[in-house]
Amino acid sequence: MKTKQVEVFLLRNIQFDLEMMHTKPELGSAGEYVVLGSGTVTITMLPKAEVANNQVDALKKSKQMVLAKCQLEIESIDDRIQSLLAIGHDGEEV
Numbered sequence: 001m002k003t004k005q006v007e008v009f010l011l012r013n014i015q016f017d018l019e020m021m022h023t024k025p026e027l028g029s030a031g032e033y034v035v036l037g038s039g040t041v042t043i044t045m046l047p048k049a050e051v052a053n054n055q056v057d058a059l060k061k062s063k064q065m066v067l068a069k070c071q072l073e074i075e076s077i078d079d080r081i082q083s084l085l086a087i088g089h090d091g092e093e094v
Helices: 025-029 048-088
Strands: 003-013 018-022 033-044
Antiparallel strands (some): 003 018
């Protein structure tokens, strides 16, 4: 398997007293974070096919969320249409 070496920086959020690792030390100069230290990590890369499958799965989940949101919006619009049609109907037979 392939590996990749990455330099990381340990940062502390001074407002919430939380630590995080990041690859950009510039965050430490933004005022919200201070740099506590740095180091090098070795990342074992996943096979390309597995990465592609993970991306496809994530996109399918995202698609489902979009479809669900659209369905809710469509139902809301249909409800508003039905409300307007009910107001226009005065109860007389046509």
